[in-house]
Amino acid sequence: MSHVSGAGRIRADDIAGRAGSFVASPQGVGMASRWFLLLLGFLGVLVFVGLGIWQLERRVWKLDLIARVDQRIHAPVVDAPGPAAWADVDAGGYEYRHVRLTGSFSGGASTLVQAVTELGGGYWVLTPMRDDRGFTVLVNRGFVPQESKAEFQQESGGPRSPATVDGLLRISEPGGGFLRSNDPAANRWYSRDVAAIAKARGLTDVAPYFIDAGRSGADGWPRGGLTVVTFRNSHLVYALTWFALAAMLAIALARPIFAGRRKRDAAR
Structure with missing residues (x-):
């Protein structure tokens, strides 16, 4: 064994x-x-x-987005959303809607935001507009070149007479631009940050969006209608x-x- x-x-x-x-x-x-x-x-x-x-x-998602945005841009103009709808305003459901605002420019100085457009480098001119319904919307009146900066920095607001603005609803751009943060204390702006601009200008009852005004037909400044609606696909x-x-x-x-x-x- x-x-x-x-x-x-x-x-x-x-x-x-x-x-x-x-x-x-x-x-x-x-x-x-x-x-x-x-x-x-x-x-x-x-x-x-x-x-x-x-x-x-x-x-598939991008093609659907392009189709929806194109439909909004060419849809009949509607009134800009009032306070009751602000909680629902987002990029997915509202951005690039063709909207109308009726009131008068007032409530504080314009804010110049650095921009580069087909016309070169310069600034967007954002001016608060008081709607007849009792709230304020920042309106991007258009583009001004670098050499016009001082002129628009000194203005205390846009035209005070009643006005109607047709344009595209845009969603706030918080924080700043690429590698550049907004500096409200120094009045340097690199993005159209609605909340920060409203706070810096002491505005109240401000909509959470802004409006890119359409082309006015005039050749002066600011020049509206320069919104670029393209999506890389x-x-x-x-x-x-x-x-x-x-x-x-x-x-x-x-x-x-x-x-x-x-x-x-x-x-x-």
């Missing part, structure tokens, strides 16, 4: 030793590395395919790029597998 048990232990030790030597051998390590790289490659293919599908979904290109990367990676993974099979078939 002891002889058999000893032989069994010798055979078990021999098998374990051979398995250990295989795992520890360069060939075993190489095989493990190849399987690990193959797994990583397979995961990479899945990630690329997932990114491609995501871009296709983004494209390169999602199909991005999707095709991700799918192409997935295909190339899949081919790279499959080539050594098929090459190994051909070698084994040839050796038989």
